[in-house]
Amino acid sequence: MLSLKLPRLLNMHQVPKGILFGYRHPKSSAADCLVSVFQMTNETVNIWTHFLPSWYFLWKLLAFLSARDVWSDRYTWPFLAYLATCCVYPLASSFAHTFSSMSSRARHICYFFDYGALAAYSLGEAKMQRQQLYLCEASGCHESVVPVHYRHTALALLTCFLFATHLPERLAPGLFDYVGHSHQLFHVCGIVGTHFQMEALLADMAQRREWLLAALPAPAFSQTLGPVLASTAVNLLLIAAFSMTLYSVPKFSRRKSKHRRD
Template identity: 45%
Template structure:
């Protein structure tokens, strides 16, 4: 069937606008004005985005299966202790799906590319909040349970979600003029919430000594998740191996593909460790920890979804305004068109 369909052609880095460029990737680019049909057809040909898409699209179904398993096997409607796990698993389904959709449709136009990744960033921030909610419910070391930090931990995580979604979306504005600054902002937007969320975990597995340190079978899973998380961050920030040999990893083996794979495996071990803690510590936590309510689980997540969608809407409106201003500027100064082509929303 696919042999009868003409697949879209691919281009080199010199044939696409700057906003589509990737460090160390020379070829395999799709047309910067692809139709939705072309974007979907590109799933079945080898481009520099193909494995980026599939390495997140397929795991979405795995996490969805895990979510449905929890819903069917546990009394989630009456057992509020399972609500943090539900929020986390929903976020685990959303972030790879949003990423795969962003990579699929990001070549419809420069404006579409920005909007696609706005949703991707919002989904990652929601995943960070989902992690914080499960950590608060199941992972906090015994010593810190019911502490002042524990009581305000979710509140701070909600604020972090809003700040980091905003920062990540804003990072696309100076991307062409200040690419290093843009990458720095985006890295901070992803790294800061992870480090904050994981602070209780880091204390538990690396620093805590003596009694009340929550040393159980989940700790080895936590160690594996942390190691993979830092490997994921390393790949995202260094652009290795393609930076060492530009053009050699255009289609298979570049850092973003490895970043996706390591990130998914890290999330898997995170899910396993959280579930282990939930089962092992259930009776103690129900007796000693903060009560799990709608407000500090599902309510917090839904609030952040609404706020993140509002942030995405505002940045999308800025795109439209910027495009209109750019059109007026180019109409008045035709010579400036080449200078602005490919940046922000042009």
């Protein structure tokens, strides 16, 4: 008879902590959080490595809008939806890292928005990939674009590796508290990977426009911008619902403990 032996659980003193110093006070004020952006903490690099790129992607979005008549050219709508989400997800992440130390509730709410923005980016990315890359093999991708896709893929894999392994701080706890720990490297690789992804998709869209328009119908609003807007609305409703739950649970706990005393 087969027997399953579960892994042994460890206590907090048996796990490599990795990051030992540089934490902000867990009940910081909003002003303290804003000031900490200009102070070296273990979150400072996390904040700036996503805040600055969000403005870079916004600049790319505005340049894309000014160079094309996107509202009458439905072919550009998948890329427009994708590029809009590229602006949102690093900005949401930057705000989450900035204000997450206000309280336990604030931390949860901040990362609700962070994960919601990542979900929107995933959908925007999927819309663009389906429209531009699905028939890449059949139509033949331009040779100059393939290396850019390779760079994006390699950075995506490296991003996953850093997030899962917590390297390098687990090898030298305390050494990478302020600069160089895995989450900072995760941020940098993710942003650079998004940049290469954006450049590859933009090149694909330009080089294969005639073939794609001949092979596929022009994308509709319900296939591009519509789903991204609808999913954003649903995400906001979910964030509101779960945020309200955070405020109702402590009251329930106090009532329960009061009944026990009675």
